[in-house]
Amino acid sequence: MSMFEQLTNRERVFEFLAPEASPVDVRHGPILYLEDVNVSFDGFKAINNLNLTIDDGELRCIIGPNGAGKTTMMDIITGKTRPDTGSVWFGSRHNLLTKSEPDIASLGIGRKFQKPTVFEALTVFENLELAMATDKRILPTLTAIMKPEFRDRIDEVLEMIGLKQLRDKPAGILSHGQKQWLEIGMLLMQKPRLLLVDEPVAGMTEQEMERTAELLTSLAGKQSVVVVEHDMGFVRSIARQVTVLHQGSVLAEGTMDQVSNDPEVIKVYLGEEA
Amino acid sequence: MGIFRWLTPLCLNALCLKALYLKPLGLVLLLVLSLPAHSQTEADPGQALLTNLADASSREIDAAIEAIVDSGDPRARDWLDAFGNNRLSRIKDTGQVVEVLRNVGRNWTIADPLTGENLGEMSRRELDRVNINNAIRGKLEGVLAMLDLYSDDPEVQEKAAEAMMGKVNASVVKPLTKLLERDLPGPVRNRIEESVAIYQLEQGDAEAQAQAITVLTGSLHSNARAALNNAAVGDDPALAARAQEALVSIEQKLKMNRAAETLYFGLSLGSVLVLAAIGLAITFGVMGVINMAHGELIMLGAYTTWGMQQLLPGQPGLALILSIPAGFLVAALAGIAIERSVIQHLKGRPLETLLATFGVSLILQQLVRTVISPLNRSVTTPEWMSGSLVINGALSLTLNRMYVIGFALVVFAGLMLIMRKTRLGLEVRAVTQNRAMARSMGIRATRVDILTFGLGSGVAGLAGVALSQITNVGPNLGQNYIIDSFMVVVFGGVGNLWGTLLAGLSLGTINQILEPWAGSVLAKIMVLVLIILFIQKRPKGLFPQKGRAAEG
Amino acid sequence: MPTSQTWLLRPLQERSTQIFLGVLFAAVALVTLLHLIMPEGHALHVSAYTVTLLGKYLCYALLAVAVDLVWGYLGILSLGHGAFFAIGGYAMGMYLMRQIGDRGVYGDPVLPDFMVFLNWDSLPWYWQGFDMAWFAFIMVLLAPGLLALVFGFLAFRSRVTGVYLSIITQALTFALMLAFFRNEMGFGGNNGLTDFRDILGFNLRTDSTRLGLFIATGIALAIGYVICRGIVTSKLGRVSVACRDAEARTRFLGYRVERVQLFVFVVSAMLAGVAGALYVPQVGIINPSEFSPLFSIEVVVWVALGGRATLYGAVIGAILVNYAKTVFTGVMPDAWLFALGGLFVLVTVFLPKGIAGLLQKRQKPDEDSNADPSKPKPQEATA
């Protein structure tokens, strides 16, 4: 990015002046565009001319063999990785490539990691508290007090993710599945416009999976959800639109049935699986 | 000036001198054998000469020396050497002049300079040293040099010629010029010509001076420059101008040499840094262990060298060579002990290892203080490592540093080999990349840890051996290097040996380039600040580690 | 604003802080009484020597608390906090030097003695203003704070973390030590600043002043403790812990990790500065050796010994180690380094949670090992 842009980009230079999160403009439909995105790690092309659009309120599943670039794509969207070329827009106003992770998060993109990462030293309650969508600058955080409505909101989510009885236990003692849930809960606390969910059901029991499925589908509409998942069964149970990634670019897109009958897909992916 | 009065007669018949010098050893031996008899005849001239020398006041001393040389006595040279080395004493009550063979401790071993017979020990209370000081020693060197010029051994001649530089005066010019008529090895001839020229420049007539300048113009020798400098400020304007030209042309030559010199200094400092840091690069880079006791491991290596020299008195060279493996072993074992006793309990807590090993370093230091001594230990530099390799009058590379540079490179190459070519190296790299994975592939991570740490520590020991030739061997040796070592490793990029090499050498050179105009302290500060700023730009150093291992 | 108080007052409502403050004040009061009331030579009399000694311990304790704040709760192992301590100390020292006025051996009204005999003709600009107490005291906070701000800004912005950060903090204090050793710097070089006469008009060489400084230090420690406690029990404290344990995650929640780090780091540096400022008049000298990296490391070890991420642990650790030093240097001068070194090793290897850890174990054995003992209870959090 050129020096000039650096200087003219208000949000980067005068961060303290920047509004916490200027509204996401989705009047033109899609909430997320990726255009001709390329990334390579010392020679290896992880993402290769990736083009992807997610509509507002859509629930999208992304599948693909290992190394297809699923996680890398999420890293790009959340600002962890910067692409070599291409553009990534959140709504039609925010160029994500110019923003830091916190900016992007406060714009309303929430992410759940492949490997569940919660703050083990903190209690379940505190984990959610930190995730809560509030003013996240230093002094407000320092002087923040636990308003009743906040607590209600948290308890509500606790209810939703079924960790009420573990409310004051340190997150460190949770089971793998429970951590997954907690992290989803943290996502909900963020009230994001777009949720990026990386392998949500890994290590979950059947009924946990079902509940996750319900939850995600219930979210769709209000928020846009992008789910990366290996578990075909699960995908099938929630998927409306499915995108198949292969070698860093979109191989096929459509309903589960469409893609699963797509010969290409069968060759590279389902074929492998079989 | 006056000192060389005596050389005039003596050198008119340079033969006597030559004879005196060239007396074949056998003959001298014969003489010595025949001495007892000789000394019985009560009047050994030597006795008188020595007493005269001993009694001489600073004014009479030249005469006394002169007398000894004139005597043409075969023992004269030994006497003068003894005198020069401060080994002549008088027995207080008898007034007899004796040569002190061993002057350590309360009782000294003395010998009779006339017969060479050992007179056993005597309390130093009973002895009265025959005084000599730098001034006299300087003159003495001139005399001995004059003698040596007649040697057949070119090396001796060269030394002598070197010594003559700036010591020439009226009395020796003639014999020197005579000497030039004989065919001499090139360097000797040049030196003599130059030394004569220097004299001419100071004393000679106009055209002699002109000649002198032409002779000296090429020379890089400091005495030559000194003479020219004097001439340049002299009262004869024409001469001064020419001297000035000569100086300018010399200065040109010097510039190059100085640059080369600075570079050499930089490399040698750099190689010291590399040596000190490379062991750390292994323990720190591979195992993520922050070993604050690393400095003390270096110290152990240095002390091993000292110990070796105690075991093999009189053979510092051999001791030094032997202490390379020994130092490695000692430090390696110490390192392994530390790993087993402390570090293995701190897996995955790198910052805690820092604290624990800091404690260890305190203990090791105090251990050395109490067991050995709080005082520094003296490590002697073997002949072949002292002095310097003379490229030309202005540029000479100190040998000990040159050896250290070489040693550093060898050690580095060795490590590279181990890392690249051996099974251990492979395993080590595997463990570095991904511990769990490596273990699951049947690599015994603990064993690797032990070996790695042993290796790193051993290398620290090697560094100690090298440092013993450059700096103090004392309890604080380690402290002085630990921080620099960390800087080098971090600057180079953790876990990357090439990085460490490059970082060490470049930091050393930068430091040496800055030093002349910034001063030593400021230079060091600048380097530190530079490192801090650099880390801001590249948080993982020159050569960052790739892969997930680096994320941690 | 009303809410801003709550974070500071919150600690006063939690029991651990109340106990801590209680013990601290009781001790200070007791010492004061015994010093004043008991006659010289009485078995229970506390000599001025002991008072000053304790005063020194308290300064170290405050420094340790500052270190614990960044290390324990933010996971930043600073090996350079001695630098902030020393800078605070120098700021105070400069004030004290100016107070000497013309009572220096050369009787120069303005220049300190060391400047006179290294014939400086005038006071360097950075010495200006230190004749005024208020200015000096502001500097005690500002100078270390500013250094921390600049250094921290550079470091955290470029996400220098873990070992690398520790090493460059070490480089920082080392560079400063070398710099202050230089006489050209105008800080008295190796001799540092000494021969102080009086502070705020009180003669430093009287027992009453010493007692006053001791009490002041006690109060400073109390305040410092409450501030730190206030931070760690606030939401910001929990964010810090979050940064410590999962930095990336915290970013994705929308927190500017580098700013959290910077804020806490600067606060901690200022506390360290105050500790240094109180330390100098009590020990009567400030010299570059306070910048020595080894000192900074030692401070960290105090914290480790007392128990990381429990502020009171830092206090315990600082006082214990330094008390041990006092005893050892008396009892076994030749061997005290063994004892100290051994202590460090044993603590880090066998007492990862330090003494505080032991205490907590006794309190609630069911405590899960993953959970950090420092974690505030929710009711505190939401009080």
Added chain:
Amino acid sequence: MSIKKHVKLGLSALALSVSFHAMAAEDPIKVGILHSLSGTMAISETALKDTMEMLIEQQNAKGGIDGRQLEAVVVDPASNWPLFAEKARELLEKEKVDVIFGNWTSVSRKSVLPVVEELNGLLFYPVQYEGEESSENVFYTGAAPNQQAIPAVDYLKNELGVERWVLAGTDYVYPRTTNKILETYLKDMGVAEGDIMINYTPFGYSDWQSIVSDIKKFGSAGKKTAVVSTINGDANVPFYRELGNQGIASSDIPVVAFSVGEQELAGIDTGPLVGHLAAWNYFMSVDSDANYDFIDAWIDYKGDEKAVTNDPMEAHYIGFNMYVEAVEKAGTTDVDAVKDAIIGVSVPNLTGGYATMMPNHHITKPVLIGEIQDNGQFSVVWETSSTVAGDAWSDFLPGSRDLISDWRAPLKCGNFNVKSGTCGASAGEQALADAE
């Protein structure tokens, strides 16, 4: 010293403890010894502690002072300057010692100074130092600059005809001050600015390459050049090594050192040093019976044939004997009485002469120039015809030119300004402090 007492002492430090009852007259005379036994300065200071213990032992064998035995109280300030002040306070306030022998570095003395003045103690300081100080409570038995540096320079100038000067030192106050003094002194003697090169290096500096080569260049300007070294302890070994390796012989560019003594040489491979010079007020090699007896006693005490003696040890020897005599003269150990009694006391030194305590609390010393020998000893090549009295305030520093020190009544002032005719503040202010 009994462990028990020290445990007690330790406890007292933290808890609120027993302070010892005042000494009755027949109690032993307590001699505090304040030398670092650990840390960086242990290298130099441990020997001084042993010396004191030896001297005290000898004195007790002679029946103590006026029948009172002496008792050594040893503490370890661990090379930590604030700790020096703390320990001094401990000695004076808790241990109630009658006198303290101690300190090596200037900074440690500076840090102790306010304490001894406040508590009105006695301190004997045995090391050569930069001067510019005269405290009512401190006796300086080491050399002031005019007892070491200036005579050494005279020697170089007159005996060796040196015209070009390198003043190399470690960057701390002693070298700084000494070099300032020498600079002025040399310039007064008409040495040109360009013929003086001044260089400072940090403590423990080990990379001398470029500096030594600079010296070499500086020396090739045609005039006889010498190095006046105030380089401190550890940095010396690499310095001399580098000199040797770059082929600078003592006959070309002699180095005269003020901080290299027998003890330092013990840790050096003396090969490259032979012929270089040092200026002290005592050398182990001095040919006097007093010295030989002292050495014998020392070697027996240490049980080490290789044990060496050095200048600061002699200073302690002199200081201790002066104290003994002063106490006998005053008939009491009362500090003020001793302070008055000791001025003018003169005791034999180890070089065959006498040392007298001057009113400025400095003593008279002979100045010796020694050449380093291959056996780690010095051979004396020159000495002052008579002893030199220590100068508290140098005549070659602008600030202190007009100051004199005289602790006798009525002047009783450590920094009396002869121009303004007033006594600098410290004494008066001290009186106030005492009054409170």
